[in-house]
Amino acid sequence: MATTSVTKPKSEFPRGVVAGIGIAIGYFPAALTFGLLAKSTGLTFLEAVLMSSFVFAGAAQYMALNLIALGTGALEIIFTTFIVNIRHLLMSASVSEKLEHDHPIKKAICAFGITDEVFAVTTTQERKVTTSFVLGVGVIAYGSWVLHSALGFLVGSALPQTIQESMAIALYAMFIALLMPSLKKHRKVVSLAISAAMFNTLFVFFLPSGWSIIAATILSSLLIELVEKKEES
C-alpha cells in the first residue's frame, strides 16, 4: 500500500462521493429491507427513519428490530448495539493510520460515517486520504441508507423479490472489487485475506459475528506480520 502523501486537490470531496457509489448501490437492498422490517416490527415511519439517520449501522439496526420484536428492554438493546459495533474501534484505528492530519473536529465529523463499507473503500485507496474524501464516501453512503430505509418502509413490499435478492450480492461484490487490485500485486494480501476468512469461518461457530470478525482480523494481521518478519530475517 502506498503511503506517500500528496498535496490535496480541491476535488477531494467529489472524489470520495464517486468512490462511494458502490456502497450506495449496495445499501439499497439492505436499507429497503430494514425499512420493510421496521414497518412489520411496528415502528412508525418517523422511528424507522430516525434510527437509520442517527445510528447508521446495518447489522445493529437489524438486531435491534429483532430484540424489539422479542420485547427486550432498552438497556439490553443498547448494550447489544455496542457489542456489535465495537469492531469499528479497530477499523477506525486503521482509517486514522491512513488519514492525513487534520483538525480533530473534522475527524470527529467524518467518524460518524465509518461503517464497514466506508472503512473498506477508504483504507484500500492507493495513497493517503483526507477528511474531505472520507466525508464524501460517508455522505453518499449515508444518503443511500437513510433514503432507502424510508423508501423500504413506504413501498418495500412492492419491489419484485428477484431484484431484491440479486441486489443482496452488491456489497460482497464491492468488497471483492476492493480487494482484487492489491491481491494481484502483493502476495501478503492473499495470505491476509485468506487466513482471516478461514479464522472467521471457524470463529463464527462459537462467537457472535461482530466478535468473530474482530478476532479473525486481529489474529490474521498479527500472524502474517510475524511470518513476514521471519522470512525477511
Place this chain on the structure above:
Amino acid sequence: MSMSMFWLIMGMAIVTYIPRMLPLVTLNANRIPPKLQAILRNVPYAALGALIFPGILTVNEDIWFGIIGGLTAIIIAYFGANLIFVVIGAIIVLSFYSFFI
C-alpha cells in the same frame, strides 16, 4: 413517537458513534509505534477477507447464489474493471440465474 423509542435510538446512536470516533480523534498516525502501524496496515485486507467469507454464502437460502455471485465478481474484478461494473455485473448474472432457476 414514544419517548422510550426516542431514548432507545439515542442510546444506540451514542454507542455506535463512540467506537467510530475515538481512535480517529485520539490517534495521531505519526505517533503510533511502527510495529503497530504495520499491523494496522494489514487490517483492511484481513477485515475484507473476514467480511466476505463465510457471509457471502448466506446472502440467500440457495448457497449457489453467493458462490456464483462471488465468482462473477472475482472474474470481472480480476480483469481490472471499475468497481461499479463489478457490482452491477454480479447483480445481472444473479438476476439471470434466479430467473432461470
